[in-house]
Amino acid sequence: MGSRFDITVVAQNEAEGNSFIDLAIAEITRIEKLISSWDANSQTAAINNAAGKNPVKVDPELFQLIKHAIGISKLTDGAFDISYASMDKIWKFDGSMTQMPDEEAIKASVARVGYQNIVLDEAKNTVFLKNEGMKIGFGAIGKGYAADRAKALLIEKGVSAGIINASGDMNTWGFQPNGNPWKVAITNPLDKNKVFALLPVVNSAVVTSGNYEKYVTFEGTRYTHIIDPRSGYPATGIISATVFAPKAELADALATSVFVMGIDVGLNRINQLPNIECIIIDETGKIYKSDHIEIEKS
Ligand code: ADP
Ligand code: MG
Numbered sequence: 001m002g003s004r005f006d007i008t009v010v011a012q013n014e015a016e017g018n019s020f021i022d023l024a025i026a027e028i029t030r031i032e033k034l035i036s037s038w039d040a041n042s043q044t045a046a047i048n049n050a051a052g053k054n055p056v057k058v059d060p061e062l063f064q065l066i067k068h069a070i071g072i073s074k075l076t077d078g079a080f081d082i083s084y085a086s087m088d089k090i091w092k093f094d095g096s097m098t099q100m101p102d103e104e105a106i107k108a109s110v111a112r113v114g115y116q117n118i119v120l121d122e123a124k125n126t127v128f129l130k131n132e133g134m135k136i137g138f139g140a141i142g143k144g145y146a147a148d149r150a151k152a153l154l155i156e157k158g159v160s161a162g163i164i165n166a167s168g169d170m171n172t173w174g175f176q177p178n179g180n181p182w183k184v185a186i187t188n189p190l191d192k193n194k195v196f197a198l199l200p201v202v203n204s205a206v207v208t209s210g211n212y213e214k215y216v217t218f219e220g221t222r223y224t225h226i227i228d229p230r231s232g233y234p235a236t237g238i239i240s241a242t243v244f245a246p247k248a249e250l251a252d253a254l255a256t257s258v259f260v261m262g263i264d265v266g267l268n269r270i271n272q273l274p275n276i277e278c279i280i281i282d283e284t285g286k287i288y289k290s291d292h293i294e295i296e297k298s
Contacts, residue, residue, distance in 0.1 A: 003143055003167040009154060010161040010177055020159050024150040031146040034062050035138045037085060044136065048085075052132025055121060063125050065249075066118065069141055072253045073115040076269065079260035080253050081229040083129070085137030086112040091234060093214040093225045100218040106232040113229045140226070144207055144252025147171040151248075164248075169207040171248040189240050190285045197279070199293075205248035209255040210240040222283075226259045235259045237282060241266065244277040244293070254278070263288055 007024045011017035037044045043058045050056045058066075069082045090101045090109040117130040129136065138145070147164040151171050154162055161174025163182055172182040181200035188196055189212045199206070211224030215234075223234040241258040245251035254276065258266035263280055270278045270290045277293040 005147075005150075005167075006163075006165040007150070008163040008165070009159050010174065011159065020154055020157065020162075023157060024154055024164065027150045027153050028146045031142070031149055034059065035065070035142045035145070037135065037137045044138070047127050047129060048135045051129035051134040055119070055124070055126035055128035057124065057126050060125055063120065063122075063127065065138070065141070065145055066127055066136070067120060068249065069136075069138075069253065070115050070118060070120070072141075072250070072257065076254075076257040076261060078115065078230055079228065080140065080257040081113060081115045082136040082138060082141070083113050083115055083118060083134055084227055084229045085135035085139075086133055087227055087229070087232060088135070088137070090232065091216075091223070091225070091227060093216060097216050110229065110232040113232075140209075140256035141249055141253040143167070143169060144171075144205065144248035144250070147205065147248040166248070169205070169248060169252060170201055171205040172201045173203045175202075186242060186279060188281055188285060188287070190281075196287070199244075201244075204244060204246050205251040206242060206244050207248060207251035207255045208240055208242040209259050211235075211259075212239060224259070226256055228260045235262075237262060238266075238280055239283050240281045242279045243270070246275055250276070 005028055007021045009017050009020045011020060033042055035044050036042050037048060039045060043062050047056045072080045087109045090105055112131055112133045119128040119130060143166045147166045150164050151173055155173060164171040170184050175181055181202045183198050184201050184206045185195040186197040189210055209226060211222060214225035215222050226235045228235055238259050241255045243251045243255040258278055258280060261269060263282060267288060267290055270276055277290045280288040
């Protein structure tokens with residue numbers, strides 16, 4: 001998935017632990033094959049190739065993931081949108097961009113974006129992208145989904161406790177062997193060495209979206225890899241958004257959404273959702289948090 005996964009399990013011995021970890025790796029690899037849009041043989045690529053032409057029958061699992069993603073688009077007024085992917089041609093974050101894309105190109109790029117044009121047929125398990133050139137991608141939700149599946153599989157196999165860490169996105173269950181909850185350290189990206197909060201994560205997920213890894217800078221403004229699907233411009237103002245939720249899939253999608261929605265709308269929306277909290281850091285280093293989060297000083 002282009003991300004590093006670290007897996008921790010509590011087991012009787014090393015051999016048992018390793019066999020559980022192997023199961024988790026196999027599960028993550030399986031999901032990657034299903035959802036990666038750059039693997040030409042994936043079902044996701046098949047959906048994208050048939051855009052504007054015909055519906056594509058997919059595994060119920062992929063169908064459900066797309067259905068959830070559309071639900072999150074509705075919840076965030078389109079700040080989150082898996083059909084952002086057709087904008088990939090405009091913004092590149094691999095160092096290959098040398099100048100700011102022009103306004104016309106940006107405007108044209110959002111023309112094909114719109115979750116409203118992803119047509120699902122529940123009875124047939126088909127997905128149809130209405131417009132030619134439309135594309136979906138799971139960059140903002142796939143890592144969380146894979147972590148949830150790996151966790152569910154290990155729980156099913158009887159693993160009492162563990163952590164799936166997807167490049168810093170944590171998904172835990174059970175307790176440490178000493179009986180303590182797993183804890184996650186939150187750092188300020190402006191001062192990475194300093195942990196400002198240490199929070200317990202009990203059978204839940206913590207996901208951070210940040211603009212400090214993938215971005216381009218034009219004339220002093222930093223443009224991140226998270227793009228507002230409604231304007232075609234990268235989100236600005238926030239440097240990191242951390243979301244706590246029972247599931248990593250939702251936490252992942254909401255962390256990306258908060259980035260796009262901005263501080264006020266983002267906090268407001270999170271405060272309306274049960275069992276979901278967030279911590280936002282703006283580009284000046286100021287910290288904001290949702291109403292019910294308790295930060296334990298580290
Ligand atoms: P990270 O890679 O930092 O964990 P995210 O989970 O926030 O980041 O996902 C960012 C990725 O999501 C981008 O690289 C892109 O593939 C995709 N993306 C960008 N903007 C959006 C958006 N508005 N809605 C859905 N996906 C997006
Ligand atoms: Mg995300």
